[in-house]
Amino acid sequence: MLNLGIIGCGNIGRIIIKAIYKGKINCKFAGVFDVNKDGHNLLSGETKKRIKFFDDFDKFIKADTNLILEAASQQAVKNYATEILKHDKNLMIMSVGALADKNLLAKIKRTARERNLKIYIPSGAVVGIDGLKAAMLGGIESVTLTTRKNPKSLGIIADKEKILFNGDANEAVVKFPKNINVAATLSLAGIGFKKTKVKIIADPNVRENIHEICIKGNFGEILTVAKNLPSPDNPKTSYLAPLAAIACLKKLTSEIEIGI
Ligand SMILES: NC(=O)c1ccc[n+]([C@@H]2O[C@H](COP(=O)([O-])OP(=O)(O)OC[C@H]3O[C@@H](n4cnc5c(N)ncnc54)[C@H](O)[C@@H]3O)[C@@H](O)[C@H]2O)c1
Known part of the structure; x- marks a missing residue:
């Protein structure tokens, strides 16, 4: 069973969490880690659900999860990607620009290979x-x-x-x-x-x-x-990007996978 944790309760994180609560993804949800509680407050108000919030990465990473989805920032990828893999959790990355850093890319690929883990990069706001x-x-x-x-x-x-x-x-x-x-x-x-x-x-x-x-x-x-079209509450993020992440999560839990 997919047991998900999310880093970043911003625009993308909130859209994904709402999709989980609407039953669109067949997974358990352990909670969201963010350095700022504003997004979580907004989400709790909108959904009327008690969504587990972590403000401490060390506690977040010890929670029962098997996939961490990063939807925060390039800095978050730099800070946490290797740690996540070292805790034997698969990783999905939205702030893909961070992987222009060749050393970081090589390090996370090596760590994933050694531990038999996967790093997923959804196609995001693009087709093709x-x-x-x-x-x-x-x-x-x-x-x-x-x-x-x-x-x-x-x-x-x-x-x-x-x-x-x-x-x-x-x-x-x-x-x-x-x-x-x-x-x-x-x-x-x-x-x-x-x-x-x-x-x-x-x-x-x-x-x-x-x-x-x-x-x-x-x-x-x-x-x-x-x-x-821009996401409803962040003009810098295309709406297709969080939808692609949700589709990628659905692919992980589907009986049949269509397309590459
Ligand atoms: N792959 C794609 O096609 C694609 C498309 C759009 C956006 N993105 C990227 O996804 C990321 C999230 O986008 P968004 O629109 O949700 O942004 P957002 O600004 O709405 O939300 C980001 C959230 O992450 C939190 N955060 C930032 N750095 C953090 C850190 N180091 N530790 C913990 N929390 C941290 C912020 O407090 C904020 O709540 C951005 O880096 C963005 O560039 C990717």
């Missing part, structure tokens, strides 16, 4: 990861991500379209750490942070977070566009 993974086996020529967001979502003011970044995913992760999970997921699934090309455009004419992916290789070409 399944095709990319399959296409990789036949050889890939290029992967390009073009992200178009309203300036407000990028925390800037702009009254006309403006290219904020045009470079590789490695650099994008450093320059846009809060907006780069999609580029990181794409890089990890495909040809890596150095070869994956990223363009970030601020566009006052769009309200969606739009991610276009173009993949070229021996298989042919894939073009995908996700026009994501």
Whole structure:
């Protein structure tokens, strides 16, 4: 039986916890750890449920769980990912940008391998990861991500379209750490942070977070566009991202798995 603990009671954490209480995921839920109680207070008010809250990681990690879902921050991945695995718990990561740190990535992969654990990275706010993974086996020529967001979502003011970044995913992760999970997921699934090309455009004419992916290789070409609406209470997070995490949790508990 899946026995879940969550780090981060923010926008993504709350959507996932509500899905658990609505019976959408077949799992037990041990509680949520956060450094700030505001999200938990909001959630308790909305759901009228007594949701177990931890403000101490050491107590949280000793609770009876077999999968910890991180939905907090890149810093949380840096602080806790290895510890979680060392406590023999599987790990699901939302703040994927943290894995641009090669040493951290190598360390958690090694720890997971040694302990026969899994690290899950949901496809997040993007579509096409399944095709990319399959296409990789036949050889890939290029992967390009073009992200178009309203300036407000990028925390800037702009009254006309403006290219904020045009470079590789490695650099994008450093320059846009809060907006780069999609580029990181794409890089990890495909040809890596150095070869994956990223363009970030601020566009006052769009309200969606739009991610276009173009993949070229021996298989042919894939073009995908996700026009994501922001999450109800966090314009920086596309609603599809928590939904992808819920779908990933459901996949772990389903009798039949469809797609890669
Ligand atoms: N994979 C994807 O496609 C994708 C998409 C959107 C967001 N994200 C990432 O998921 C994470 C959560 O997003 P969100 O919208 O829920 O953010 P949020 O700001 O709404 O909530 C984050 C919560 O985590 C808590 N937190 C932060 N650092 C912590 C730490 N070190 N220890 C414990 N608690 C900590 C905060 O107090 C907050 O309550 C972010 O890092 C975001 O960049 C990933």
